[in-house]
Amino acid sequence: MTFTTRTPRIVAARRLQRRRDRDQTGRFLAEGPQAVREALAAGVVVELFGTDAALNRHGDLALLAPSASAVDEDAIEALTETVQPQGIVAVCEQMDVTLSAALAKRPRLVAVVAEIRDPGNAGTVLRTADAAGADAVIFAGDAVDPYNGKCVRASAGSLFHVDVVRTGLDLVDELRDYGLQTLATSGYGADDLDSLLDEGALAAPTAWIFGSEAHGLPKDLLEAADRQVRVPIYGGAESLNLAAAAAVCLYASARAHR
């Protein structure tokens, strides 16, 4: 039996494209073979849907899933958001952990994104943080949903590799309690990244705190942090975009932690 857009399980899965339904059910969608493979490895797949062709092509994934069902072309199109869907999508359990649980593991490198709204940016920070060896990415305040489809795709699987935390903006004390220095990025920061590197300040366990490109960091959070750090601008640009700034800061820490 091939599921269609009217099959109740497809109707329910499709609703996970909306944040309200993701929040209510604690589930989300991961599309494409790479994301499905990572989700299976993370043990969070509830059920897998694919076209006959895709399920045949990715038989290994279908075998590993708790349940795999064939769906027609219209159904796969309704469930996926990319222009060239690869015919396969998994319903997954959300896997975020509490701030305490993430910090109890004594991470040496953590990225905090505060009130960032753009899912593509959030996903890129997840990917970059994972590449730089960060253990956790913390979505603070009124931030984008990390399980937003665009965020999941931009993370390129990294959503499944790091501890994802959602918490409020008043997190600096708890970060500090667990031995992390808190470095808030700001175009007007008193310290620049080069000075921190020169003085060896990045060798300590660090939480980098990034704000949205449009609004920067909320004032309270910026002032609560141990230091306000600017990425030096050597040329004529006014600033870096969020993904680039995060890459420069997180990789500076990664190198200092080697």
Place this chain on the structure above:
Amino acid sequence: MTFTTRTPRIVAARRLQRRRDRDQTGRFLAEGPQAVREALAAGVVVELFGTDAALNRHGDLALLAPSASAVDEDAIEALTETVQPQGIVAVCEQMDVTLSAALAKRPRLVAVVAEIRDPGNAGTVLRTADAAGADAVIFAGDAVDPYNGKCVRASAGSLFHVDVVRTGLDLVDELRDYGLQTLATSGYGADDLDSLLDEGALAAPTAWIFGSEAHGLPKDLLEAADRQVRVPIYGGAESLNLAAAAAVCLYASARAHR
């Protein structure tokens, strides 16, 4: 007199949203007050169009432009591509220079993007290269048009700050002739960025060569470069996205060049 979508100069300007017309006329569009200001500073504005409200709000820009004309709401909507256009758009002369002209200035840091197709990525690399103090960004081979509207916007003004070059893929010899070491990025590079930093190899004038995210660098270009360099991946991610990799590499050079 207020121009409408049917006014010949608006019809002609609107065609600049298409690459063919940009290539034929050597012109392009810069939208929004920030880009228009940078274009005026670079001396490349041919004419300015704005709604009455926008021209009043940005009277300084209207005064600096060789010609400023009021247009109706439909015309400004037709000329701009953003969801919230800010009512002002300039027709500009393209300003790229030849590879020889850019290299004759003896740049110490250059970014090459080879066959990259995504205009948002290209614009972000322009912005990041400018921030890191690069003197030129070279679009090699069958790359996106740097004057594509999305690239112009993602560059956040940096298109007007650096030398933009369009050339073929066989550029390594010429880079080398001008004293630049050529570092090609690859996930499988023999050298990693940390080793280069450890041995002090980034102090020399450098051309970083980046490929597209989907396909990497063309084999000939990769092999022609002095070294093939990978950005170390400390965590579970497979790779960095282009913007993040470029930020890490260019900032490593910028710091070594201080």
